[in-house]
Amino acid sequence: MRNILRVWFVLFGILALVVGMGSVAQAQEKTLILATTTSTQDSGLLDTLVPIFEKKTGYFVKTIAVGSGQAMTMGRKGEADVLLVHSPAAEKKFMEEGFGVSRRLIMHNDFVIVGPAEDPAKIKGLKSAAEALKKIAGAGALFLSRGDNSGTHAKEKDVWKVAGVKYEGEKWYQETGLGMGQTLNVAAEKKGYTLTDRGTYLALAKNLKLGILVEGDAVLLNIYHVMEVNPQKWPKVNIAAAKAFADFMVAKETQEIIKTFGVDKYGSPLFFPDAGKKVEDLGK
Amino acid sequence: MDLILEGFKKAFWLLISFDPEVLGITLLSVKVSGSATLISLVIGITVGASVALTRFPGRRIVVSMINTGMALPPVVVGLFVTISLWRNGPLGVLGILYTPLAMIVAQAIIATPIVTGITLAAVQQLPGKLRLQILALGATRLQMLWILIREAKLSLLAAVMAGFGGVISEVGASIMVGGNIKGYSRVLTTATVMETSRGNFDVAIALSIILLLLAYLINLVLTQVQQRERPR
Amino acid sequence: MSHQPVFEARDLHVIRGGSLILKIPSLVVSEGEILVLIGPNGAGKSTLLQTLSALLKPTRGYISFRGRRIGSDIPLLAYRRRLAMVLQEPLLFDTTVYNNVASGLKIRGVKKDEIEPVVAKTLARFGISHLRDRSARTLSGGEARRTSIARAFATNPEVLLLDEPFSALDPVMRETLLEDLERVLKETRITTIFVTHDRMEALRLASRLGVMNSGEILQTGSPELVMNHPVNEFVASLVGVENILAGKVIRGNKGTSLVSVSGKEIEAPGDLSLEEEVSLCIRPENVLISNMGSGDTSGTANRFSASVERITPMGPYQKVHLNCGFPLATFVTGCSLSALCIAEGSTVLASFDTMAVHVIRKGQPVDAR
Numbered sequence: 001m002r003n004i005l006r007v008w009f010v011l012f013g014i015l016a017l018v019v020g021m022g023s024v025a026q027a028q029e030k031t032l033i034l035a036t037t038t039s040t041q042d043s044g045l046l047d048t049l050v051p052i053f054e055k056k057t058g059y060f061v062k063t064i065a066v067g068s069g070q071a072m073t074m075g076r077k078g079e080a081d082v083l084l085v086h087s088p089a090a091e092k093k094f095m096e097e098g099f100g101v102s103r104r105l106i107m108h109n110d111f112v113i114v115g116p117a118e119d120p121a122k123i124k125g126l127k128s129a130a131e132a133l134k135k136i137a138g139a140g141a142l143f144l145s146r147g148d149n150s151g152t153h154a155k156e157k158d159v160w161k162v163a164g165v166k167y168e169g170e171k172w173y174q175e176t177g178l179g180m181g182q183t184l185n186v187a188a189e190k191k192g193y194t195l196t197d198r199g200t201y202l203a204l205a206k207n208l209k210l211g212i213l214v215e216g217d218a219v220l221l222n223i224y225h226v227m228e229v230n231p232q233k234w235p236k237v238n239i240a241a242a243k244a245f246a247d248f249m250v251a252k253e254t255q256e257i258i259k260t261f262g263v264d265k266y267g268s269p270l271f272f273p274d275a276g277k278k279v280e281d282l283g284k
Numbered sequence: 285m286d287l288i289l290e291g292f293k294k295a296f297w298l299l300i301s302f303d304p305e306v307l308g309i310t311l312l313s314v315k316v317s318g319s320a321t322l323i324s325l326v327i328g329i330t331v332g333a334s335v336a337l338t339r340f341p342g343r344r345i346v347v348s349m350i351n352t353g354m355a356l357p358p359v360v361v362g363l364f365v366t367i368s369l370w371r372n373g374p375l376g377v378l379g380i381l382y383t384p385l386a387m388i389v390a391q392a393i394i395a396t397p398i399v400t401g402i403t404l405a406a407v408q409q410l411p412g413k414l415r416l417q418i419l420a421l422g423a424t425r426l427q428m429l430w431i432l433i434r435e436a437k438l439s440l441l442a443a444v445m446a447g448f449g450g451v452i453s454e455v456g457a458s459i460m461v462g463g464n465i466k467g468y469s470r471v472l473t474t475a476t477v478m479e480t481s482r483g484n485f486d487v488a489i490a491l492s493i494i495l496l497l498l499a500y501l502i503n504l505v506l507t508q509v510q511q512r513e514r515p516r
Numbered sequence: 517m518s519h520q521p522v523f524e525a526r527d528l529h530v531i532r533g534g535s536l537i538l539k540i541p542s543l544v545v546s547e548g549e550i551l552v553l554i555g556p557n558g559a560g561k562s563t564l565l566q567t568l569s570a571l572l573k574p575t576r577g578y579i580s581f582r583g584r585r586i587g588s589d590i591p592l593l594a595y596r597r598r599l600a601m602v603l604q605e606p607l608l609f610d611t612t613v614y615n616n617v618a619s620g621l622k623i624r625g626v627k628k629d630e631i632e633p634v635v636a637k638t639l640a641r642f643g644i645s646h647l648r649d650r651s652a653r654t655l656s657g658g659e660a661r662r663t664s665i666a667r668a669f670a671t672n673p674e675v676l677l678l679d680e681p682f683s684a685l686d687p688v689m690r691e692t693l694l695e696d697l698e699r700v701l702k703e704t705r706i707t708t709i710f711v712t713h714d715r716m717e718a719l720r721l722a723s724r725l726g727v728m729n730s731g732e733i734l735q736t737g738s739p740e741l742v743m744n745h746p747v748n749e750f751v752a753s754l755v756g757v758e759n760i761l762a763g764k765v766i767r768g769n770k771g772t773s774l775v776s777v778s779g780k781e782i783e784a785p786g787d788l789s790l791e792e793e794v795s796l797c798i799r800p801e802n803v804l805i806s807n808m809g810s811g812d813t814s815g816t817a818n819r820f821s822a823s824v825e826r827i828t829p830m831g832p833y834q835k836v837h838l839n840c841g842f843p844l845a846t847f848v849t850g851c852s853l854s855a856l857c858i859a860e861g862s863t864v865l866a867s868f869d870t871m872a873v874h875v876i877r878k879g880q881p882v883d884a885r
Binding site for chain 3: 411413414416417419420421422423424427431434435437
């Protein structure tokens, strides 16, 4: 009796494996590896766009959401076909070093500084983000940082640089090492300030006791580009699929979808489509 | 506290409504971890029993390696499997990175030492002369192995539960080698991590509850089988 | 019916952990005999059994089974399937009694419907039919042993090897199981090798007795031969000779000799050389005691007046320690003691027949066949 059970188990196992392998049978040419950031994935935009792209072109998209640094590294190592990221400085370096064949502007959203209603550092309404951070440092008010070398963290460091104040190691400066959503929750719990992308904030706003205090500064713009990885460096790159995806992202219909994404849910759009524009023209 | 309550409510609704995405994720969890456990059983029981019964030079080293393997950090396994399976890596030709198959492989690597170690201890614990008696009854080496495994079935079922428990709850390696791709390589654990990082705690809790329920049900069945054999 | 021996072992050496634990120049086991091996722990009895059943490979030498060499002329597996072995612990499988007894048959690939009648018959033979569906875990010690032996018999072996199967049982259980085994062995006439360190078991079952120590067989022969004519003092003490007296030959006669032991003269059988040093073995059962002056002086050459030093109870008998100038022990029933009005301190007449004396000559070669 036991023997029969065991045989069945093994058969089931083999079956499961076969099914598993079936999914591998996707021909390599029809697969696109898209490396992007966790915050991009968390916004939900790709959950809407990717299926449309897949239906249109027949490609199977593997969206790998990792930290900004890791996404770029994947591109450098040829482990991804196309990148959708938002770290302009690092992207420029990427292109200069010849790892990408094309870099196209897709959209932007912005960062905002949020904080508790009490606003102990009195930064509400300031036009300059750097100014706001200076005041937070001056007041010794609690500031939460993601501290994970993500795009958001990189942006935050840039603004601190402009502000020119010491923040590392200070008592009021705490690094969570967590994703944006979790960091917002921590900030809300501890009644502290933090820098966040508008999209994640909007998605969680109704449960958080945090308000947008500073917005609109040009330095707070979060700009997204799509980059096709250079097949000359890495022959296994599926450059045809990468190009198709990049083309898709700048296409008129896609840009329309981006324009209205999030409106029904949050009242305002999460992203602003910018395909074809010049970076300098971005803003209002 | 209300967050957890929210979680329970959400879990309830997701299950009742047979939400297709959640169903898919749950099924995939079972498929992946189930297959990995099965593979680990086949390899683990054979190797564990053989090592337990054979004397060979360097046996001590092999046994300590197996015991160390039981404590192998899953993320370490995930890292090494990922690096091996990279397109441009040593096993890149297989092209299985970011697929459920890669997850099965990584989980099998995690579970196998656990099953091997427990089997090794279980078989070693059998009375020393039992092996002689079985051979004296005219058994072939293979028959003897099979009979000994049957005699140790109580401990071996514990090995199954340990192996399965280790991989159904695994997340680090699964995310790395699977990519957590929606509808394709997303399982309960990886989905929970993602929802948490997004701040959707109610969904994260709901998925956790479903995972716990799943683990409990499967272990319930296995425990029934195991305890049915207990001395009365 | 061939008179070919069932087993023939030659030059058998087993070395383990650097030391020689079995050294048997020659051993022959005949069809239908029950060979009982006795010896102290560590004598090599289990090692010999395991070597005979091909569970242990000898470092040197070979064993022939019905004329064919084990390992070369007969493949090991086929050979093992013609034997059955029962070890010290029952070592039953964690299943029902039925399945246990059937296990040997299942291993041989016998079909299910053919197994049923054989197992039923075997269960009945050992009186455990009522335990058929019981889990082996719930059996008592005696029931477990019966099952273990039944399991061995179910495969209809040509040879049965038993390694101290009753050693850990209480005397009552032991007696019962021994009786049953005796009966079955008599019915089946199966060639048996039985290892024990219990003298009584050995005497009950043996058609041939073998005494082992330190990996060697010191003596084999019929029980009567070994018991009454042990080849040396060690064998003598092992088979239960209580009286071993050292002495020197002072006179030789036709067919008998006079041996001086502690100043007294004992008549022993055999032509011995003068001045030769010998050990005289006298079984306590062969020593008679009577009251002084009871008159009967016919026949017995060896008569000594003795004082009773000590009387110790030994189960159903009383062991009487006498001092005749040399120590002498005998077994008497309690009734006889009181009938003879013998107590510690009494003086009695101790006598034993010349033929009851077995002489061990120092330097006598060991007879190992």
